[in-house]
Amino acid sequence: MSRAPYLVFEDPDLPERSLRVLVAANLYPHEGAENYGTFVRDEVGALRRLGVGVDVFYVNGRASRLNYFRAAPAYLRRTRARGYQLVHAHHTLTGPMARLERRLPLVITFHGSEVAESYTAPLSRLLARLADGRIATSRWVESRLGRPADAIVPPGVDFDLFRPADRDESRRALGLPLDRKLVLFVGLDRPDKRVFVIERAVESLRADGIPADLLRVTDKRHEEIPPYMNAADVLVLVSEAEGSPMVIKEAMGCNLPIVSGDMGDIREVIEGTAGCFLCDKSVEGTAAAIRKALDFGRRTDGRPRVMHLSLEESAKKVRAVYERVLERRGKR
Structure with missing residues (x-):
């Protein structure tokens, strides 16, 4: 820098x-x-x-x-x-x-x-x-x-960059396991992003027998992010506050399920999209919403809903x- x-x-x-x-x-x-x-x-x-x-x-x-x-x-x-x-x-x-x-x-x-x-x-x-x-x-x-x-x-959003791709092919290209549920965080790992909440939520899911792992992507170039979104099962964002977070709209562009706190414009971006869930940002509430997204078990139809962005x-x-x-x- x-x-x-x-x-x-x-x-x-x-x-x-x-x-x-x-x-x-x-x-x-x-x-x-x-x-x-x-x-x-x-x-x-x-x-x-x-x-x-x-x-x-x-x-x-x-x-x-x-x-x-x-x-x-x-x-x-x-x-x-x-x-x-x-x-x-x-x-x-x-x-x-x-x-x-x-x-x-x-x-x-x-x-x-x-x-x-x-x-x-x-x-x-x-x-x-x-x-x-x-x-x-x-x-x-x-x-x-x-x-x-x-x-x-x-x-x-650059929708030419953030576009859907096959999940398993994306995982193979990144060397990620095919048999795990991957919970994705993308962004700077700062205190206000409250990544510890996601960590504890994933730990609670594992304690319940769900083979989930937290996939942190904090040090990649912007153009390297889409394969991780296409490899993941759900993106999670539970920051203290957000305005109009790019990562939510980019995940929608990749048809990736989302769990997020109700911040900024997130509700209006994801509302009505099956596979996307708001949570109260507590460990328990985040874990429950991640479980719903994993149970959803497929990609969303988020991309056409955000093309105006x-x-x-x-x-x-x-x-x-x-x-x-x-x-x-x-x-x-």
């Missing part, structure tokens, strides 16, 4: 574009952290394919919170460098630095748990007032901002927010 305070990723086609945007983000894949913020990179790519010129200013808050201050002078110089018409900040912690630029309109995407936790909750509400445009990834996120969002835009559709909604904000500011 880079220790630099910031990194810049330029769009070579930006000078020729009629709409030119600087994305400020504290999540973006880079050397040594190729999986970090892939959903931001994917959105940037989709916007570029729509003809929007997009440069990315990545502030390395992961290495040090002081980098938000260290990067600020370079950020302000960058905003004057390439004829940008708008700044789009991702995540609450990037917002204060992004708002230092007052000439350009600011759109902020509020992603998830930052709107409800610790000091970032009131900071999110303040930034929602200061921003020219607000994007929330779910209705739950919007409800915590204190004012309406310009759009609800869940991060889009593609990268392309999400990027169109983001571009529409840009255009409305620029019209309100008289910049177009």
